[in-house]
Amino acid sequence: IDNPEHPRTGNKYRVWPLYNFASAIDDHELGVTHIFRGQEHAENETRQRYIYEYFGWEYPETVHHGRLSIEGVILSKSKTRKGIEEGKYLGWDDPRLGTIRALRRRGIQPEAIRELIVEVGLKKSDTTISWDNLAAINRRIIEPIANRYFFVADPIPMEIRGYEEEFTAEIPLHPDYPERGVRKLKFTPGKPIYVSKDDLELLKSNEYIRLKDLFNVKIVEANEERVIAEFDSVEYEKAREHRWRMIHWVPEGKPCEVLVPEGDELIVRKGLLEMNADLKVDDIVQFERFGFVRIDKVEGDKVIAIFAHK
CATH class of the missing domain: 2.40.240.100 (Ribosomal Protein L25; Chain P)
Incomplete structure (x- = not known):
């Protein structure tokens, strides 16, 4: 048991709800019926199901998918945040990054991103796509304009x-x-x-x-x-x-x-x-x-x- 002082309630409680407990309760109380999340959270489903079964609740439909990465751009949120804080990147829309804001700043159209994701589909394994594939779709969209x-x-x-x-x-x-x-x-x-x-x-x-x-x-x-x-x-x-x-x-x-x-x-x-x-x-x-x-x-x-x- 850890005993740090909570920023709001001080030392009133000694044991705090952990991620899987809080997520399960929140999902139920919010009426969540479908869960889409990364494959790295597949093990969390086992823990959250335990909470649902204990209370006799029906567990939501769950789909776990792999990470979609783009070759040659940075997608890691922790690396991005660190790079921004250190002044290495210009912000969340730095053209070197793979964030939606960064892709938009480079001129990548929303239709191109949507088409690529639909084309690749939802898979359990991680998928890395070539920047050339995204560029080819975007080129077809922007070439006439x-x-x-x-x-x-x-x-x-x-x-x-x-x-x-x-x-x-x-x-x-x-x-x-x-x-x-x-x-x-x-x-x-x-x-x-x-x-x-x-x-x-x-x-x-x-x-x-x-x-x-x-x-x-x-x-x-x-x-x-x-x-x-x-x-x-x-x-x-x-x-x-x-x-x-x-x-x-x-x-x-x-x-x-x-x-x-x-x-x-x-x-x-x-x-x-x-x-x-x-x-x-x-x-x-x-x-x-x-x-x-x-x-x-x-x-x-x-x-x-x-x-x-x-």
Whole structure:
């Protein structure tokens, strides 16, 4: 018998009802008819049945199920709480976590979670599902509603020689829904455009590439500081015929950060977003060649997004 002082009743009692006693009494008095709980509580049913049988009560229908885990995200409540208290996680909606709030913050739709759970079903054994499975369902749901934009991570200026006229690229907000309108990106002679450092391996001297929805260029020089290219042609058909790689770009842009969960790490990708991208908090969009994101904050011209999946 333990003798700690109770915060409310002091030393009035010496023995306290334990979990299984209290749960059994509560379930009966609340009129519970069905119990759904984790497989780890299966042994508790034996103890709680004893209370019910002693009082002559009918025990509720009980279903024990295994734990449903998502690969690559943290689901443990104790680890999450400790991480939040230590400042490791931003809160219960930290994108690295597997809480409902965290999934929502990443742009995972309720329908996707519901569909996945129904698809997996109720099982007694623990089940671990791949993040890719959840992403595939979510992608199918958000693909029709997500407008497209160019986000250039770790931008490098590209100087294009040999084209002396302004050129305005008109790019659909969504390739399957032309009625939504277009984005307009203007190339101006003498001014650089910006491409992503991620594409540096494609930008080799004497190689040709297609600047998406703009024109084809030949790479003269490329390093982490700048890229110099020469205009080749406008026609997309030529790039397709020669199988030239295609990359995205922006002529100028507003600052943008994308928080990318990678296991226990939260990577911040900084770059430039299309200047005229009209985005608001909770918008789900696709950054072309980068992935689907949910807009988390808009601070003046600066946009902060959370990476959902490819």
